[in-house]
Amino acid sequence: MDQPPIPVIRLGDTGEVAAALPHLLGFHPAESIVLVGLRGPNGSRVGLTVRADLPPPAAARALAVTLAGKVLTDDPVAVLLAVVSEAPDDRSVPVLPSGPGEPAPELPHRDLVHELVLALDARDVPVREALLVRSGRWWDYDCPYPCCEPGSGTPLPAGASPLAAAAVADGAVLAAVRAALAARITPPDGDPAAPAMAAACLAEGREHAARLRALGRDAVAAEAGAALAAALADCRPGPATAATRLADARVARVLWGLTVPDVRDRALGLALGEDAAAAEVLWTECTRRAPVPLDGPPATLLAVSAWLRGDGATANVALDRALAADPDARLPRLLADGLAQCLPPAQLRVLISSTLEEAG
Incomplete structure (x- = not known):
């Protein structure tokens, strides 16, 4: 439904x-x-x-x-x-x-x-x-x-x-049909850009692990937050960013950053602020280009952005993508249950705000 x-x-x-x-x-x-x-x-x-x-x-x-x-x-x-x-x-x-x-x-x-x-x-x-x-x-x-x-x-x-x-x-x-919504965030079969994106994610994954060992989680979270902010700036609607396509390495950096809980919380809060439109563009791009299972977090964030905008159809297909990446992931499962119960966007906004306040 x-x-x-x-x-x-x-x-x-x-x-x-x-x-x-x-x-x-x-x-x-x-x-x-x-x-x-x-x-x-x-x-x-x-x-x-x-x-x-x-x-x-x-x-x-x-x-x-x-x-x-x-x-x-x-x-x-x-x-x-x-x-x-x-x-x-x-x-x-x-x-x-x-x-x-x-x-x-x-x-x-x-x-x-x-x-x-x-x-x-x-x-x-x-x-x-x-x-x-x-x-x-x-x-x-x-x-x-x-x-x-x-x-x-x-x-x-x-x-x-x-x-x-x-x-x-x-x-x-x-969209022409519901499947077309899913196609917007799914790379086509045989996508020629997919191998390069997968290679960039693999390389960034190795660097991410090395930085965690050398610098610790707090320092890596700060770096990932800065990379996220830079990518967000390049996704803000306007003539200056109209032709911008994030490089594979930058997308990979954001994807690995979203595996850090503090960064993921910050990313969730973007849907509530003035950069909500830019965030939705970024999550759409990351979801479309990410290999499994790195597509789960941006797909979840995309679902939140779309839902808060009132677009339940896009939220549904994004949550399908997130749960396909990780069927046991807690947040997309909770969101899917809420969407099935027709939780209004205003109540979701309040729920996100209170969750982020508790997270500090």
Whole structure:
């Protein structure tokens, strides 16, 4: 299940919300159920949005209960449901005859919509609208008019909507599919730059071990902190750094520095300060270029940066990468559990601040 960026913007018309789903999620959903929490006095603001793959019919009720619990962590006053599916109309449900001896077709996945309505109603949260989004058009499951008959539908509005613009302004990057988010932080198979990066990490690892023996952990932490600060400066957004690509040796220095707990704590705190954007650029670059298992710490830090920005989809794929590097790593496991429970970014910010204060 994925959590998306959460732009604070007033709700427009139904077609606008349907068209903006990819921007709310950070990627184009396919065969998905999406719940959009609605906040504000009249439910006019978009809140937390959660997504899951469409389940088999036997699992619809269990998934409905799970998704309802997740979207309600944001205390919405109402919820908008959207089924995104290319499934054909269901002709197995005889609703009204459309001709002699022929039942009228029904919109697909209505049983899942029904289970979600029941699960949310049990928690006293109404469903504002239930939509089907398919082939560039949208339908309302409850609309009785010809525009929402199975063979009809309303075209999705063209152009950039305020919802989409808000998501982009908030830092969301739209991917074609969820796998494209993972591809952004994963080197391609047969990457010609990978051997050089691996060699740089091996050489830096030997030097890192030698400095630890000769200078001690405190001195090495100070050196690593300085290397981190220099790399961060070269990742700050702006024309002076637009064409900057960190050399393999500098990336390797940062990666090995992140194996020192004090440096890793300092790096975690960067997500809370004015260099949060630069830190996210640095963690993205380090995660993409790092060999296993050195990719674990920057992937974890990237997940934190993305999550605090509201980009749960990127946070999820980054945590997948971190746990693939070290399945027993405590911090990414805790973060993954928190993300699964829809811990709001504001609460994560407070948790990080208190953790860093306790660490001194």
